[in-house]
Amino acid sequence: MYIKVFFIIISSYILGCFSTGYYLVRFLYKKDIRNIGSFSTGATNVSRLYGKKGFLIVLLGDGFKGFLALLMCKYLLGETSIVIQICLILVVLGHIFPIQLGFKGGKGIAVSLGAFLCFDYNLLILMSISFLILFIFLRDYKISGLGAYILLPIEVLLKGENLINVIFLILVTLFIIYAHKKNIQEYVLRFK
Numbered sequence: 001m002y003i004k005v006f007f008i009i010i011s012s013y014i015l016g017c018f019s020t021g022y023y024l025v026r027f028l029y030k031k032d033i034r035n036i037g038s039f040s041t042g043a044t045n046v047s048r049l050y051g052k053k054g055f056l057i058v059l060l061g062d063g064f065k066g067f068l069a070l071l072m073c074k075y076l077l078g079e080t081s082i083v084i085q086i087c088l089i090l091v092v093l094g095h096i097f098p099i100q101l102g103f104k105g106g107k108g109i110a111v112s113l114g115a116f117l118c119f120d121y122n123l124l125i126l127m128s129i130s131f132l133i134l135f136i137f138l139r140d141y142k143i144s145g146l147g148a149y150i151l152l153p154i155e156v157l158l159k160g161e162n163l164i165n166v167i168f169l170i171l172v173t174l175f176i177i178y179a180h181k182k183n184i185q186e187y188v189l190r191f192k
Contacts, residue, residue, distance in 0.1 A: 005083055008076055012069040012087035016094020019105050020061030021046040024054065034104050038182070041098075042106035059110045066091050066114030074118070085168035088115050092172055096179045107179040109145065112172055123169075126155050142183050149173045 021041040025033040029049065033041050037048040043062065047055035069091040073084045095111040097103040116123040127148040134144035153169040177184070 004076060008073050008083060009086055009090060011072065012090040013094040015065045015069045016091040016096075016111060017098035017100055017105070018065055019095065019098055019101060020065075021054075021058040021106065022098075022101060024057060024061075025049060034101070039104070040106050041101070041104075043110055062095060062106065062110035063114030063117070065095075066111035066116075067118045068114075070115050070118035082164065084119065085164065088112075088119060088168060089171055089175075091115055092175055096175060108172075108176040112176060123152060123156070127152055130155070140187065142180065143187050146177060146180055146184070149176055 019041040021033050021043065025031055025036075025046060031049075033046060033049070037045045039045070041058075043055045043058035046058045050057075069087050070084060073081070073087040077083055092108045092112050092115065095106050096108045098105040113124065113127075116127075130148040130151045131144050134147040135141060138144050138147070150173055153166050153173060156169055157163075157166045
């Protein structure tokens with residue numbers, strides 16, 4: 001049992017490390033996407049070079065690896081294991097800090113959304129509502145998206161969700177905020 005748990009946990013991180021954007025741009029353009037635009041391997045940065053098609057491929061690829069990591073965990077260990085939450089964290093960490101790319105990856109949005117879809121699709125519904133409300137007032141999709149992540153643990157707690165799930169959602173949110181620190185700084189500078 002412990003070997004299976006260890007394998008699943010490590011596999012989640014390794015899956016997260018597969019940066020769809022990095023390998024797509026490397027294959028198509030023989031370039032390192034981490035030297036272009038925002039220096040991220042994520043869908044938004046890839047779209048600067050490869051347009052909407054690149055954005056969609058990376059969004060789906062990164063989302064799928066998040067979904068797959070949690071699906072594998074659920075299938076092999078069942079629905080209620082704390083290992084599922086650990087896998088959620090590790091697939092996001094693998095995406096943001098991929099070992100084979102010198103710990104310079106994406107920002108964690110697509111992979112976490114894919115993981116949330118498998119973990120509990122209601123999280124995506126809550127985030128979508130929060131995002132739309134915030135976007136009406138802020139008119140900035142990145143900051144509205146980050147706001148939706150910040151509100152998610154609060155909303156889940158108010159719904160009476162398991163405290164452990166709330167803690168893991170807080171951790172995911174903190175990693176995503178860290179990955180977006182440059183975007184947050186740029187947004188704050190607009191008001192100075």
